[in-house]
Amino acid sequence: MTRLVTFADGTTVPALGQGTWEMGDDPAWRDEEQQALARGIDLGLTLIDTAELYGDGRSERLVGEVIAGRRDEVFLVSKVRPDNASEMKMMLACEKSLERLGTDRLDLYLLHWEGHVPLEETVEAFRELVDEGMIARWGVSNLDLRAMERLMEIEGGEDCAVNQLLYNLGSRGVEFDLLPWMQARDMPMMAYSPLGRGELLEQPLIRDIANRHSADPAQVALAAVLRHDGVIAIPKAGSVEHVEANADALEIQFDLEDIERLDAAFPPPTRETPLDII
Numbered sequence: 273m274t275r276l277v278t279f280a281d282g283t284t285v286p287a288l289g290q291g292t293w294e295m296g297d298d299p300a301w302r303d304e305e306q307q308a309l310a311r312g313i314d315l316g317l318t319l320i321d322t323a324e325l326y327g328d329g330r331s332e333r334l335v336g337e338v339i340a341g342r343r344d345e346v347f348l349v350s351k352v353r354p355d356n357a358s359e360m361k362m363m364l365a366c367e368k369s370l371e372r373l374g375t376d377r378l379d380l381y382l383l384h385w386e387g388h389v390p391l392e393e394t395v396e397a398f399r400e401l402v403d404e405g406m407i408a409r410w411g412v413s414n415l416d417l418r419a420m421e422r423l424m425e426i427e428g429g430e431d432c433a434v435n436q437l438l439y440n441l442g443s444r445g446v447e448f449d450l451l452p453w454m455q456a457r458d459m460p461m462m463a464y465s466p467l468g469r470g471e472l473l474e475q476p477l478i479r480d481i482a483n484r485h486s487a488d489p490a491q492v493a494l495a496a497v498l499r500h501d502g503v504i505a506i507p508k509a510g511s512v513e514h515v516e517a518n519a520d521a522l523e524i525q526f527d528l529e530d531i532e533r534l535d536a537a538f539p540p541p542t543r544e545t546p547l548d549i550i
């Protein structure tokens with residue numbers, strides 16, 4: 273089953289994509305990682321998330337090899353490091369990312385987190401890259417509600433397409449205020465570490481609900497974040513077996529009992545909490 277999420281500009285992407293942090297680091301896993309990413313694209317997980325930071329460019333290189341000859345099939349997302357997010361440095365950083373990825377454009381370019389460069393300057397640098405045709409749109413990552421409100425005050429800040437945030441069953445703070453705020457603006461949220469870096473999959477309740485649905489624990493963890501409107505999940509899978517399991521996450525239909533048990537074990541927030549980040 274494919275579900276689409278729509279950006280404010282009308283562009284649609286699959287709700288389930290692929291993360292790539294820590295991919296491309298070990299030559300012994302390279303073939304398997306390439307096969308996993310390629311299989312994911314075949315299965316419709318065509319949004320691929322990477323960053324210049326990951327393995328100091330090794331993740332982008334691996335992605336570049338996988339998408340060679342099939343660039344148009346994917347929605348390519350990369351991220352600029354905060355220290356490169358200035359008008360002086362961003363264009364070069366983006367050019368290097370494009371080179372490693374073997375492409376001439378990104379579909380989405382994100383500020384990885386807010387550093388010392390003022391957001392005003394970062395927005396201006398993003399606008400220049402859009403004007404140059406190097407990126408189709410831009411967004412942010414790891415910005416809390418107050419930072420998003422500041423961003424909206426900046427000229428051009430409302431063009432921010434997404435906020436990529438830590439979001440999984442064990443980390444639901446964004447459901448209290450940030451997610452509804454984004455939903456009200458048709459700004460999708462990209463949920464990073466949606467499997468809790470794999471740790472959630474050992475939780476007895478998640479395993480129990482998976483058994484009840486003859487499903488995989490990863491599918492339960494992904495379905496739990498994807499049941500919210502405007503959420504895109506980007507699990508990282510290093511094997512074909514794992515990506516195939518993840519691709520079926522949308523087949524699970526939770527009933528009321530599942531939701532109640534999940535909420536009891538992983539309570540939704542009842543008050544504002546500081547943003548969780550990795």
Ligand code: NDP
Nearest residue numbers: 291292293464465466467468469470490507508509510514
């Ligand atoms: P995830 O929550 O996606 O978990 C990845 C772990 O889960 C890996 O150990 C993987 O193992 C395992 N896994 C994946 N699928 C399955 C499966 N079906 N069954 C069992 N285990 C499975 O963690 P990430 O932190 O990697 O988050 C996802 C992506 O989000 C990153 O790769 C990155 O692109 C992005 N991200 C962004 C951040 C930001 O600051 N903006 C911060 C962190 C992540 P295996 O590799 O063996 O398949």
